[in-house]
Amino acid sequence: MRWLAKIAHFVIDVCYPRRCLRCGRGGELVCSDCLAALDFSLEGDLRGLLWGDGQRVYLDGLWALLTYDKLAKKLLHHYKYLGTRDLSEYFGHWLDEFASVPEVDLVTFIPIHRRRMAERGYNQAAEIAKRWAAARNVPCRALLRRTVYRSKQAASRDEAERRAKTRGIFAPVEADVDKNCTVLLIDDVVTTGSTFNEAARILKKAGYKRVYGLALAHGD
Numbered sequence: 001m002r003w004l005a006k007i008a009h010f011v012i013d014v015c016y017p018r019r020c021l022r023c024g025r026g027g028e029l030v031c032s033d034c035l036a037a038l039d040f041s042l043e044g045d046l047r048g049l050l051w052g053d054g055q056r057v058y059l060d061g062l063w064a065l066l067t068y069d070k071l072a073k074k075l076l077h078h079y080k081y082l083g084t085r086d087l088s089e090y091f092g093h094w095l096d097e098f099a100s101v102p103e104v105d106l107v108t109f110i111p112i113h114r115r116r117m118a119e120r121g122y123n124q125a126a127e128i129a130k131r132w133a134a135a136r137n138v139p140c141r142a143l144l145r146r147t148v149y150r151s152k153q154a155a156s157r158d159e160a161e162r163r164a165k166t167r168g169i170f171a172p173v174e175a176d177v178d179k180n181c182t183v184l185l186i187d188d189v190v191t192t193g194s195t196f197n198e199a200a201r202i203l204k205k206a207g208y209k210r211v212y213g214l215a216l217a218h219g220d
């Protein structure tokens with residue numbers, strides 16, 4: 001089926017040439033000028049968000065590539081809600097190129113609930129993780145599943161409530177891998193760090209030795 005997918009992509013490229021989502025220039029979804037406008041501020045370890053909050057920290061490191069500003073929000077909105085799935089190519093590439101993370105044995109991603117998956121058709125974090133993993137030649141596996149479905153309204157409630165609601169939202173998925181390893185968890189956005197930390201808690205409980213977190217963007 002691979003060749004069929006290639007032909008389909010070719011037809012789509014001819015009929016609907018790529019245009020920059022910000023300025024409209026033809027050729028790329030994010031042109032070189034608009035890429036330069038992105039804020040790759042590369043903040044330090046974001047576990048400070050969790051320490052400051054008095055939470056027990058299960059992550060061995062947490063980083064984000066971009067500031068979640070107007071432009072990053074626009075790109076992620078296209079990616080998550082308007083079906084511009086090809087943006088994962090760009091996001092995975094940027095993470096590979098610009099984010100420095102320690103060596104890992106395995107890559108995974110923050111899962112979405114199967115109902116959300118049915119609505120959206122893809123897990124935005126998984127697509128980015130797969131791209132990063134392919135670029136680094138590291139296996140990418142689903143290690144977690146989401147047990148709780150939350151509506152958008154619930155997701156946007158205040159921070160304290162969101163934190164409290166994070167506990168117990170994931171369950172481990174049995175994967176045929178050696179758990180004595182270092183895992184990189186990927187998601188699109190990190191806000192309070194609680195979701196990453198909860199995922200790391202479950203992975204550690206399941207026996208994984210080290211868990212790092214990496215998000216495309218950090219902010220509210």
Ligand SMILES: [Zn+2]
Binds near residue numbers: 020030031
């Ligand atoms: Zn542009």
